[in-house]
Amino acid sequence: MTSTSAWAVWRTRGMTRVYGHYDEAMLPLSPPAPALIAADIDGTFVDDTGAIPPKNLDALQRARENGLDFCLVTARPPRWLTRFRGLSAGAIYAANGAYILDAATGAILEDRGFSRSEVRAVARALAPVSGIALSAETADGFVRERAFPSAPAAGERDRESDATFTLLSEISCGAGKILAVSSLLDTAEFYREVRSRIKGLAELHVSTSDGLAELSPIGISKATALAHACHARGIEPAQVWAVGDMPNDLPMLNVAGVGIAVRNAHSGLHAHADALAPANTDAGVAHVIDAALRARALARTTLGT
Structure with missing residues (x-):
């Protein structure tokens, strides 16, 4: 394998894994290269102090430049999400999807909470x-x-x-x-x-x-939030790579084409996720984005586009 700073996602014996060495031949073509990365915030997108690793911000810029969509799906309520405006595409899914926020302004677009x-x-x-x-x-x-x-x-x-x-x-x-x-x-x-x-x-x-x-509320989860994100974009869940660290992320990981647990994740998530990424303190989301961009580039090459 050729060593690189990007992490590759590959399949072996039916299991997807994320490794710290990159080899183009190991990037997946099925499920298809993603159209969307969906990430949890705490323990996933931010480090243990709550700061956003600069590598994650840099990776988001690369994603935008290459047409790869990104959204945040979090248990955090609207009052905690001001500093995340503009990072997600289209919407931020707050309170496990009970509130759908405009990603740019933070305004509540849809309230699906308890009466x-x-x-x-x-x-x-x-x-x-x-x-x-x-x-x-x-x-x-x-x-x-x-x-x-x-x-x-x-x-x-x-x-x-x-x-x-x-x-x-x-x-x-x-x-x-x-x-x-x-x-x-x-x-x-x-x-x-x-x-x-x-x-x-x-x-x-x-x-x-x-x-x-x-x-x-009944029926509200990160899985239904991800379904909403897919419907808004006209894509299928198979076109999503979802990243998380705690049990409430599992429904989202289960419905995504590739469900990825960061290395610091709860053991229950490790047991059910398709893939393992670096820890939140090592900008795991950035590694996932870079792997997704490589998968998309390889898919375009394979299709001759």
Whole structure:
């Protein structure tokens, strides 16, 4: 193999892998070279400090110059996405796809979140859970109950000025997602309890390993967000390479033509992803973009275009 800074994606024994050495013969022609790269943000597109690696920004510029589309699909709410405007093409999918934002302005194009009555119903269903405390990400900001920690494990980094203390059972607006923690139950027991009580009301997503439950409306997930992105572009999911690091990314990786886990990903993602990329701290998304550009160049050469 010829060594290079780009990472190649290749298939062997039915499994796609991403390696730190490049050989054109190993780039995939099936599934087809991608038209779109879809990436999670935390633990994937940004490093462990939350900064965007310069290599990722450089790779995005190369993608634009070569007609390769890119979008962000994240559990983060709209209030956290200002600095990502202009990086994604067309739309940013926030709160696991509950909010679809204009990529350039951040304006909410589509609200697919919980209605006020649905938030209240979820809150009532979870009320018996030991040590439960709730918060909600809304179109306008962050609402939390007084018992919800001001700096939860997910790194929401709430400030007192960001929060209105409100019982979610009495909330006056809808929400893109509901967050729940327990001060008394261990993580596994807590997730089991939440999952059993929200059946038919919401879906549980896990984007951290620290006991935070993220609840989305039925049918809202990163998979449906990716389906929306494909429909908007007139492409098929097989034309997408999706990159993530946590269990809530798995639905998106499963429906994409190639599902890629960064090296720092949750072990459950490693077990189900088609491919492995460098860690978020090593600008893994940049490596994926460069591999995709090489795959596209090879496909054009093969087709004689």
